[in-house]
Amino acid sequence: MTVDPMIGVGVVGTGVMGADHVATLTGSVHGVGVRSVYDVDTDRAASAAEVAGCPIAEAPGVLIADPAVDAVVIASADSTHEELVLGCLAAGKPVLCEKPLAPDVDGAWRIVEAEAATERRLVSVGFMRRYDPGYAELAADLRSGEIGAALLMHCVHRNIAAAPGVPSAKLVLGSGVHEIDTARWLLGEELVEVTAHRPRRTSAASGDTQDPLLLVLRAESGVVISAEVFVNCGYGYEVRCEVVGEIGTITVDEPVHGVRRQDRRRGASVAHDWRDRFAEAYRRELQDWIDGVAVGEQRGASAWDGYVAQAVAEAGVEALESGLSVAPVIPERPALYT
Numbered sequence: 615m616t617v618d619p620m621i622g623v624g625v626v627g628t629g630v631m632g633a634d635h636v637a638t639l640t641g642s643v644h645g646v647g648v649r650s651v652y653d654v655d656t657d658r659a660a661s662a663a664e665v666a667g668c669p670i671a672e673a674p675g676v677l678i679a680d681p682a683v684d685a686v687v688i689a690s691a692d693s694t695h696e697e698l699v700l701g702c703l704a705a706g707k708p709v710l711c712e713k714p715l716a717p718d719v720d721g722a723w724r725i726v727e728a729e730a731a732t733e734r735r736l737v738s739v740g741f742m743r744r745y746d747p748g749y750a751e752l753a754a755d756l757r758s759g760e761i762g763a764a765l766l767m768h769c770v771h772r773n774i775a776a777a778p779g780v781p782s783a784k785l786v787l788g789s790g791v792h793e794i795d796t797a798r799w800l801l802g803e804e805l806v807e808v809t810a811h812r813p814r815r816t817s818a819a820s821g822d823t824q825d826p827l828l829l830v831l832r833a834e835s836g837v838v839i840s841a842e843v844f845v846n847c848g849y850g851y852e853v854r855c856e857v858v859g860e861i862g863t864i865t866v867d868e869p870v871h872g873v874r875r876q877d878r879r880r881g882a883s884v885a886h887d888w889r890d891r892f893a894e895a896y897r898r899e900l901q902d903w904i905d906g907v908a909v910g911e912q913r914g915a916s917a918w919d920g921y922v923a924q925a926v927a928e929a930g931v932e933a934l935e936s937g938l939s940v941a942p943v944i945p946e947r948p949a950l951y952t
């Protein structure tokens with residue numbers, strides 16, 4: 615009998631992000647084979663199945679139960695995440711779930727409780743920034759103590775354009791949540807207070823979308839984080855971060871791939887969306903997840919991280935809606951995550 619050394623993965627949801635993961639897992643990650651895909655849209659499922667050379671599952675539950683599937687990627691609609699992650703936990707299969715872990719903080723907490731009850735970490739959340747070479751270098755430099763203690767963090771998160779009438783809450787829950795996770799992860803501490811500011815709105819924002827908006831968060835140690843979220847900036851996708859320390863600063867800027875000089879101008883291109891900007895981060899995230907699955911270890915952001923990021927983001931929405939400063943309520947961390 616031959617033993618297949620490859621980890622068999624099933625991908626639920628093959629829209630924008632899921633299709634990208636299928637292509638990356640198939641072409642750029644070692645030790646893995648995509649064995650099954652599922653999407654409510656059968657055309658999307660068919661194109662992903664063709665890329666991976668695998669069958670299409672009849673339903674997500676069938677994919678999760680498939681013996682050829684050792685581990686599952688969830689990239690379907692946000693509203694489906696909780697049920698699917700709980701299904702993977704019940705089947706004892708490692709799962710990498712795109713954020714959000716669940717549509718709301720109560721759902722995320724149910725996942726934390728379900729996982730804690732298994733006494734085994736199986737859930738990873740797709741906060742890919744943690745794998746970006748620039749952010750990884752920032753994290754290492756910060757932890758080396760070379761710029762002294764962190765005092766301030768300035769984050770910029772811009773998208774070229776958002777869907778018309780996108781709710782303001784979505785700017786916090788869908789985009790700002792990356793800044794929240796990044797701040798917790800880089801600083802290694804919890805965020806205890808959030809306020810939200812409403813600058814003048816861009817004329818590109820439709821309906822009553824508050825775009826841009828500014829979150830100001832305070833960490834336990836007193837570090838203050840400003841996070842601009844601007845989803846109709848019009849010129850491209852841009853994510854930047856600067857940590858200001860006592861004796862220096864560290865910045866993660868847009869990576870520059872070739873500078874053009876022409877007509878007395880000097881410039882570089884800007885990414886179109888997060889798939890271009892974070893392509894290498896996604897590849898590293900998937901590789902690390904697969905390497906972890908191979909040795910029975912959970913890697914990357916945990917269910918606890920997914921839960922806390924959601925809780926802080928929801929506090930951010932409350933702050934935006936009330937105009938008040940809000941303290942996220944975070945229960946004690948279960949032993950599984952200490």
Ligand code: ISE
Pocket residue numbers: 773788789792888
């Ligand atoms: C999107 O859903 C993502 O998760 C991207 O990483 C983020 O940068 C973007 O703003 C979100 O809309």
